[in-house]
Amino acid sequence: MTFDFSTVVPKHLPAPAGARWSGFPKYNFVGGHNDPDSLPLDKLVEACSNVLQREGKTLATYALESGPQGYLPLREFLVEKLKKYSGIDSSPDDILLNSGSLQAIDLINEALLSSDSTKPQTVIIEKSNYGGVISRLQRLKVNIETVDVDEHGMDTGHLETVLARLSDAGTTPAYIYTIPTVHNPTGVIMTQPRREHLLLLATQYNVPVFEDECYADLIWDGQRPPSLYALDSTRRVIHVGSFSKTIAPALRVGYTVADWSLLSQLLSLKTDAGSGALEQMLLAEYCAQHFDEHLATLNRNLKVKLDTLCAAIDREFGTSAEYQSPPGGIFLWVRLPDPVNTAALARAAEAKGVAINPGPEWSLQSDASQYIRLCFANPPLETIEKGVRALAEICHREFGVPVFSANTQR
């Protein structure tokens, strides 16, 4: 008789994968895939050969010859980049390289949320937020307090109300999590006064701040306020970033910038014998020479894709779809009217090869199921146009939205 592992796995774990992977959908608007045509392949090949020829022998040692914080030349590049793009003063000693920013999130959660008290920890997040963070906090059974987001970023007036209420109840949140620069999913950039207000409140209530800036380099005009980490003088901000959005998501390299009182704890929890060394070496070698020029090209190409997506939505959905064209990033956050239910729409669309993220995966606001998140970075322009057309047809068939007039050419 064969052994069935499902009989011994505890029931509180996430459900097992239902089916084997069967390839990407025809029209792929989900996840955070990037633009393959912007990938600087020749220069990546050259950088990879150079660094391997020069230093490849160090691959015979765990963690190269840079120790557990990660490949030193990549941390040195990050010091320059963080100063230039985010206004951050740092040294390589302040940086921990991670296997993607998701590992950073997991380590920080392990350090700050694994209380052995019976009272659950509380975390404050923006009401619409990164699905990977929402699902992690839910799985950790954390008490999630949400704060509104508007076109200026997190509503810090609302944050103040939430912090005061929690304080009255004797609760100090474990941290305030925010994506201040090119927020996921809305794409908004938090203004500098809001950032300063947030830091003032965090100091007043003595709460750490977790700043996730994975998208912060993807801004069409390059204009942004300094990061929270740069504006803070109290060393309470944990700054996390990634190369997934600027270079390539399949290279799993992210980073954490924080005070040694936290980094030293993350290091003792990072029991993976190091993050992938070759990917760190390639990124250091390539980025030190080409990061700025690549970013300019990538942002130009992404903006063309965003404009193509917006035009397609206007054409296919008319006034049924509402959105704010974002100042950067790879997502569009679109509101569809009643009676559309976007979770049902996503299922119907999937069956037709159109993949979209329904709002409830990315938002805890009460009308989340009116929203969809569309990633425009991966599909070619023509696929974006055809995909939006297909989505509009499915949405019309399922919900009567958009309404096609008699003279619409379908």
Added chain:
Amino acid sequence: MTFDFSTVVPKHLPAPAGARWSGFPKYNFVGGHNDPDSLPLDKLVEACSNVLQREGKTLATYALESGPQGYLPLREFLVEKLKKYSGIDSSPDDILLNSGSLQAIDLINEALLSSDSTKPQTVIIEKSNYGGVISRLQRLKVNIETVDVDEHGMDTGHLETVLARLSDAGTTPAYIYTIPTVHNPTGVIMTQPRREHLLLLATQYNVPVFEDECYADLIWDGQRPPSLYALDSTRRVIHVGSFSKTIAPALRVGYTVADWSLLSQLLSLKTDAGSGALEQMLLAEYCAQHFDEHLATLNRNLKVKLDTLCAAIDREFGTSAEYQSPPGGIFLWVRLPDPVNTAALARAAEAKGVAINPGPEWSLQSDASQYIRLCFANPPLETIEKGVRALAEICHREFGVPVFSANTQR
């Protein structure tokens, strides 16, 4: 005032890292570092360029175009390698690629040990064992039952006694963990009759078997019995391996071979958005062409290093040091006599630039502090000789062992 994260981190977590990394020791006999001179650098550079030129655009998508189980060509290579070296019949669908075998261990533990019952889970392991497994099980507060190891591998007679005792107490272990082929730290290879006995017992008591074969390809004469996975007809064996020991430890790529009832659960727990893609691509491209020839060279070089280490120990420690020269691997497990305490020896040696693993990190047997584990793969031959000489001098100074006779030339 600056924020001190140590005031909010729960006390039950591992202690934070004490100091920043300050470089490798002069005589480095710890960990699982490998031989840099055996690293096939030119062919790795060539393989990396070829695969990047051909398929690099897929780095723009998470998990390449192979889905969450990992880069398909590497799983295809593993099907061939597992057949040839371990006697395993498998398909790419049976394989999950991991960020090192440590991630595999963590995922398997999450699936099988995170009971929400108040009764702790029980795991059976060999009494001397991989330090990373001992420390993980201790941190998970699992009940660890140990089984003796002799020159034929795990003592399955003893295993039977342990299983019967647990069964009488109403306990079914979560799994039996074993390193059957080139055991860590002893280097022994479990005989085929023992393997068959182990599987018989596992079936009788309905216990899963976790087979960790990270060292199994490093055998001087290539002679070994089939893996437990190959000998089992009940699909209860989880087989884990790695490229750390055969190619390079800094490339973080391991793998799990198991029934879909387990793999599907590991997939839902693997929320890292994929393991490093470039490292998987490089390994697939290189190994498909060069794995066998590289392994032959590596094993030849490792054997020379082992012989050098054994000769140095004989010369410097004389009859004070006892060991069995292993049939493969990268470690020597050495017994030193009373009054040596190897934890104290390791501290004294560290101060003099000689790094060794003291027995208690790698063993739960009562005389563990008589043992040291020496990794011979990384240091050059001359460094091995000098390091052993320095270690003998420190050991003599601290414990009077070895006894130097009046006419010994020091």
